[in-house]
Amino acid sequence: MANIPKNLPWVEKYRPSKLDELVSHKDIIDTIKRYMELGQIPHLLFYGPAGTGKTSTILALAKQMYTPNEMKSMVLELNASDDRGIAVVREEIQTFTSSRTLHKKNIKLIILDEADAMTNDAQNALRRIIEKYTETARFCFICNYLQKIIPAVQSRCTRFRFGPLTNEQMLPRLQIVIDKENVQIDKPAQKAILTLSNGDMRRALNILQSTHMASGNVTVDAVYDCVGHPSKTDMAIIINLLLNENFTVACQKLSALKTLKGYALADIITELHRYVYKIDFTRDIRIHLLKKLADIEYRLSNGATEKLQISSVVAAFQHARAVPPTEAVA
Structure with a gap:
């Protein structure tokens, strides 16, 4: 060394x-x-x-x-x-x-x-x-x-x-780097780094180094801010907008939050996909939302405008709230 x-x-x-x-x-x-x-x-x-x-x-x-x-x-x-x-x-x-x-x-x-x-x-x-x-x-x-x-x-x-690495495989190597570089980091921040890296050891080390250089102490909020990925706090706000606000208010507030934090809509959709399984939806509504989110992600990958696709995300949840479960997959 x-x-x-x-x-x-x-x-x-x-x-x-x-x-x-x-x-x-x-x-x-x-x-x-x-x-x-x-x-x-x-x-x-x-x-x-x-x-x-x-x-x-x-x-x-x-x-x-x-x-x-x-x-x-x-x-x-x-x-x-x-x-x-x-x-x-x-x-x-x-x-x-x-x-x-x-x-x-x-x-x-x-x-x-x-x-x-x-x-x-x-x-x-x-x-x-x-x-x-x-x-x-x-x-x-x-x-x-x-x-x-x-x-x-x-x-x-x-x-x-070579398949993606598991968190159990990545953590010991990450800990070695943390110890040798004297990084001040808490356990939730380590978990956040492993979650965001998705089995990519290179990405995990880059996130750790970038956050350490930008913030000194590595915390959960610092990790999400450095990566530009929606934090759990912001996702809770987004879910609340989608499930409780009317269409116009939800579109305006979601667009404002996305612009303020600099989030990519594709990252928001990735997180929404996880929440679809966590929230107590019926099977039919869950299927409906997953299909709509997949369509929106596909359109984004082909160069669609994010502003229009934000409306599509809100519309998908508005439809899921309004349509009876038996008709949700139609």
Whole structure:
């Protein structure tokens, strides 16, 4: 830790350097360790949501396989920020895999992070390179969406799915960072960070660091203010408006609250979805509200105006209040 720059983001500062330091996916880690012990590492394909340890796993593997000096000549890492069209595949990757080194280790490692951003032509060009240089190189593809990797590349790799982390897996790692950085934080704030991160360890550490730098003491309110996500207090106000006020008043007050706090309507809908299950609605009304909220979220994702969709949210709850339960799903 002594050589790590002080201004480094906590996500990088506390990135695991060994496979044993990874906090989850024990079955995957044990399998990769076994491959390394036997010296029979296959081509790898890691896929799953962001912040679940895909890049950390392959970098930890590389650091255990190679010394710092060997890393410079034996590992090639390309990210989405790099140009990875067919020209790069034919020139840079092929040059790297075909060149000889003075190191005793003859297996090179090519890491293609966010491989789902590669064009189909570039992925097709890799097929022959993967097979041609199997004796001297191993490829690791990392992506969020498996369907964006062509079947020909998938069939040449051993696939591992990295699922979202559980709160129980994330909390010990979060506590290590809290202790080492001397962060003043209460238990409810820790729970809020874990809830907002949705199984994304990277997001959890970024929220923790941002809130700590902005507020000093990390509290629940500070976390929600920093992230810009509707707090429980504001959601209670919104629910009260939707269930008790008339259409005009509810639209005006909801729009004013959203503007004042800078909330995104999509985040409000995400929270409303949770409240639909908590409030004592009948089955038919619950189905009706979920369908309406899903439609509104879909329209927002396609560029609909938030001002109009606020009216749609209020209208959905007004309809649920007015229509008898048997007619709510019509």
